[in-house]
Each structure stands twice: as C-alpha cells, then as structure tokens.
Amino acid sequence: MDFSGADRIDGEAVAATLRTDPSGLSRREAASVVGVFLGDAVYSEPFCEWMPTWYELAVVPLARILERRLRQIAREVAAATGVTATAPRFPRPRDVLAGGESPLAGASGFRERFVLAAAVTHVEWFRHAATADGIDVPSGFLDRATRETVEYYAGSRRTLSPRVRRFQSLCFSDETWVRDVDAAYGLDSRLFGLWERLLGAERRRLEST
Numbered sequence: 268m269d270f271s272g273a274d275r276i277d278g279e280a281v282a283a284t285l286r287t288d289p290s291g292l293s294r295r296e297a298a299s300v301v302g303v304f305l306g307d308a309v310y311s312e313p314f315c316e317w318m319p320t321w322y323e324l325a326v327v328p329l330a331r332i333l334e335r336r337l338r339q340i341a342r343e344v345a346a347a348t349g350v351t352a353t354a355p356r357f358p359r360p361r362d363v364l365a366g367g368e369s370p371l372a373g374a375s376g377f378r379e380r381f382v383l384a385a386a387v388t389h390v391e392w393f394r395h396a397a398t399a400d401g402i403d404v405p406s407g408f409l410d411r412a413t414r415e416t417v418e419y420y421a422g423s424r425r426t427l428s429p430r431v432r433r434f435q436s437l438c439f440s441d442e443t444w445v446r447d448v449d450a451a452y453g454l455d456s457r458l459f460g461l462w463e464r465l466l467g468a469e470r471r472r473l474e475s476t
Contacts, residue, residue: 268434273401290347295401299349301341302399305354306392308337313357316383319377326458355395357388358413365421373422382469383420389438390416408434432473439470 276299284291285300292300315323347350360371374383390413397404408425414432418424427435442463449459 268437270397272401276399285344286406289344292344292348294348294350296342297350298352299400300416301345301350301352302335303396304337304341304344305352306395308334308341309354310357310388310392313359314388316359317371317387318380339348352399357391363387363417365417366423370417370421374420378465385439385469386416386420386435387413393438398464432476434475436470439466439473442466442470
C-alpha cells in the first residue's frame with residue numbers, strides 16, 4: 268500500500284531477539300510485539316460472533332485458551348521492556364449497520380459470513396498493528412475502508428473502490444500465515460485448511476476484479 272513507515276520494524280530481527288532475550292528489543296520493537304500479540308489474543312472471539320452458532324460454540328473455547336497464552340507472552344515482553352499497550356476492540360455485528368440493517372442480513376451461507384467477518388476484522392486489526400508498528404496510514408483511509416467493506420460484503424454496495432479493494436486483497440493474503448502456523452506446529456488441521464482455502468479464494472477474487 269506504500270504507507271510510510273512500513274519498514275520501521277525488521278520482523279526477522281525482532282523474531283530472533285524475541286527468541287533469545289526480549290529485553291534486548293527497542294521500545295518501538297517491543298511495542299510492535301506486544302501490540303500484535305494483544306491484537307491476536309482478542310481477535311477470535313469477536314470474529315466468531317459473525318459466524319453461525321455452531322462455529323462459535325466449536326471455536327470459542329480454543330480461542331480463549333489461545334487468548335490467555337498470548338496475553339501472558341505480551342505481559343512478559345512488556346515487563347522486560349517497560350512498554351505498555353492496550354488490546355483493540357474488534358467490531359461485532361451489533362456495532363455496525365449496512366443500509367440500516369445488520370450486515371449479517373445480506374450474508375447467507377458459511378462462506379459469505381466467513382469472508383464478511385474476515386474483511387471487517389481485517390481493517391481493525393490493521394489499524395491496531397499499524398499504530399503499534401509506527402506505520403503512517405493516511406487520515407480517514409481505514410474509516411472509509413470499514414464503511415465500504417461492511418456495505419460491500421453485506422450486499423448494499425456493488426464494488427469496492429480500487430484502493431480499498433487492494434487493501435483487502437493484501438489483508439486476505441493472511442492465508443499464508445494460517446498455512447505457516449499449521450505447518451510449524453504440525454497440526455494438519457482441517458479447520459486451518461478450510462481457513463486457508465477461503466482466505467486464498469477471496470484474495471484471488473479481489474485481485475481479479
């Protein structure tokens with residue numbers, strides 16, 4: 268997206284320092300790590316509120332275990348580096364409207380609800396991570412991206428503007444993160460495989476329109 272400041276954090280160097288001595292992180296690096304961990308910690312439960320009840324019941328217990336672990340790591344890094352951070356609040360269906368209605372009214376089926384949930388929460392996750400990383404996002408862009416995204420995936424808007432469409436296509440490339448986590452921990456998870464397929468398919472669709 269050519270946002271200024273996107274190269275302020277060297278991810279590979281940060282990962283290496285985190286593995287050996289978290290206290291060696293700079294304040295900017297530590298803020299990035301703590302911010303991302305907190306963002307990931309609280310991501311899953313609000314995401315699940317966009318999904319069918321059966322999905323929420325299946326995933327939330329695991330999500331809460333993950334949240335506790337990520338929060339613990341974030342606290343440890345924060346204590347070692349002296350930084351403070353707060354977790355973001357991801358939007359839930361009750362927080363937004365599309366054409367005066369719940370955005371879920373225009374999303375029928377599992378796939379439609381999944382990509383709607385992913386697209387809406389992508390924007391807020393990026394807002395939080397960009398702040399932690401010191402990325403300079405143009406004023407008003409993420410608010411516009413949220414508005415267009417909700418309307419588009421809820422069916423009340425025909426197209427995304429080119430810049431928001433590119434932003435979302437890049438966000439949907441988190442299929443690679445899902446694949447890498449599955450491989451790194453040897454999970455061979457059917458659920459992770461489903462996430463990867465849905466995210467990748469939507470990325471390719473956005474890139475082709």
